[in-house]
Amino acid sequence: MTDPSRRDGRLGVGIIGAGRVGPVVGAALAGAGHAVTGITSGSDDDRASAVLPGVPIIDALEVVRRSELVIIAVPHDQLSPLIAGIAEVGGWQLGQLVLHTDPAYGIEVLRPAAESGAIPLAVHPAITFTGTSVDLRQLQAGYAAVTAPAAVLPIAQALAVEMGCEPVVIAESDRAAYADAIQTATEFSKSIIAQSTARLGEIGVENPGGFLSALVQSTVERALREASSESPLL
Structure with missing residues (x-):
């Protein structure tokens, strides 16, 4: 993992999930000055490459290894097993930001990562994603549901703003x-x-x-x- 203090707080951002959401969120953060370190392969790599040209396609563990901020945008039923599986092989890193985009989950689903020292964040941009650059304009007019531990809530809110959204805090108990x-x-x-x-x-x-x-x-x-x-x- 690279030095998180480099480039005045800009982060190396890795993306797990190359569907409609992950590449767009990555592109939005890249537009805010962060560097996208890699993305996993998905159902439509050509579409993901159009949104994130030149970003290397690597496996999930390599995404985690390279990144200070890991964006997880996978189908609902895959999120929990994925988090736990990476924890089982010691993938999560101390102080690493781990952010998922699933509307139904707060941060409890990220407990295996948090127990490894990672910082859990849940940010759901409330738009219907197409997986194209059109979504970047929609983000600018949208809101994002944000759930995070109180101490790091400003980080989650700041990332939502950098995606282009206005953050709205949703309690863990209200995510369902x-x-x-x-x-x-x-x-x-x-x-x-x-x-x-x-x-x-x-x-x-x-x-x-x-x-x-x-x-x-x-x-x-x-x-x-x-x-x-x-x-x-x-």
Whole structure:
């Protein structure tokens, strides 16, 4: 692991998970001046390489070895076994920042890394990722749910800001409720739009998605403005 004090606090960032989330988060942090040390192989390495050109593809243990900050963006059911597996082989390092992006977990899932001396952070950017550079603009308009031990909460908040998001602190005990809210918003929206476009298609409307675009966007924006005016969080 390189010297964490180099480049005025800039970090070597490694990414485990080359799906839609990990490469974009890495690119956002690279844009803030951090250096991406490597990324694991994933389902679409070409897409990841387009977002992070020139970043070496290496295995997970090598990502951990090279990095002061490890971003873990893997499917929900893989997160816990991955953390534990790296701990079993002594991979985690003292003082290393370990950050996962899963909405449903706080920092408890990172306990094996923390017991090895790593610093656990949970930061979930609340956008729907496409895995392309388009997401970088979405991050600039988004929020991120942040969970971390009190002593290092400012670090997690600062990383969320460097990703482009406004951090909102979510308690460990509230992560399940938070994940349910996020899933409800995304799945319900997708389901309703799919139903509506299908009905329009059945009656012969061409390009039903385009037909509904302005209506859906304006309706959602109005609903969000109304929710924001009622919510102390926003």
